[in-house]
Amino acid sequence: MIVAVASGKGGTGKTTVAASLATIWDGPVLGVDLDVEEPNLNLFLHPVIAGSEMAHMTVPMVEEAKCTYCGACSELCQFKAVSVFNQVILIFPEMCHGCGGCMAICPEKAISPGQRELGEISWGRAGDVGFLSGRLRIGEAMSPPLMRRVKARLDQMLAVTGGDAIIDAPPGVSCPAVNAVMDSDVILLVTEPTPFGVYDFKLAWEAFTPLGKPMGAVINRAGLGNDAIYRFCREKGLPILAEIPYDRAIAEAYSRGRVIAALSPGLEATFVTLRDEIRDLAKPSRSREAAHA
């Protein structure tokens, strides 16, 4: 089972929820940081890194001597990553989406595959919890290609070890966020009951609902703000799987990079219940999959 921990905005405690869940999980589990623009799951899990590699994407490289400036590549590329002006051909590797179309279409075979560095993928262990993370190269504009590489490695790792994965997804509702949750079995939406929290929570609910995945809410800093979030969840039939109280000790632990599930038996119990609720939530989708298989 893959659980994606998402949130309509940053700073709701998404990462601390993901880290806590991974820590109290029973059975093999991988904590995966797909928030590649600002990965910080490592700050909570404190993994020992066993290996890393740079991830690349194939982008075009032109051998100008062979190019006749026919313009076929430029006409094809909807991203304008390759462009022909009279007797000059320009490549903007940072805008390339790596579709390979220009390489295939060039009648002179003037375009060969080059590489653009996307970022680094690293993996390791934090006690019983496996760890996997992507970090986007500074200056790289697109997260999804690196996220896809991280997910491919996740599949490989799960194929070897079995077990479950908890994904720390990027905040927000844009393309990277959807990309992170779309292969999961359950989506956990972490929010806080403040007006901003509720607003972004609604956006996230709207963005992820079309994916047709089981979803549940985790309310962090419960006791703050008002009851709008509870009303919204009730209206939409969205189960609230856990509430983490607003508490100074928790905030402090968070700022020190500690896993909050380890703070007190009460908090540990909250996350154990959350885990069981997630399993329950995943069941219908599993049986549906089984029926399709």
Added chain:
Amino acid sequence: MTMIAVTSEGPSLDDLVDPRFGRAAGFVVVDLETMDIQYIDNGQSQVMAQGAGIQAAELVARAGVSCLLTGYVGPKAFKALSAAGIKVGQNLEGLTVRDAVERFKSNQVEIAAAANRPGR
């Protein structure tokens, strides 16, 4: 024959210079000798998610101009225009196309050495 292009909010010499290049409404192409004009619509580039500046550079390059007058140009578009051998005069927003052209004719437009808009 010297042709220049001016980013424009409309098809005539009396329209205002569109401050944007890649997402300009269109380009008024002026023959400096005859003052004949021709309008190129840029709607196609305006709706692009990315690469609007490069697409726009292709459009004006195809029109055979030697210079472009506009408000701001980003680094990719600047690179593309330079590759096409098109000089760039920028910071001309707020003028009409006609005034921008007159300024150019009287050598009051400085030719830019670099983009004046950071890239995204």
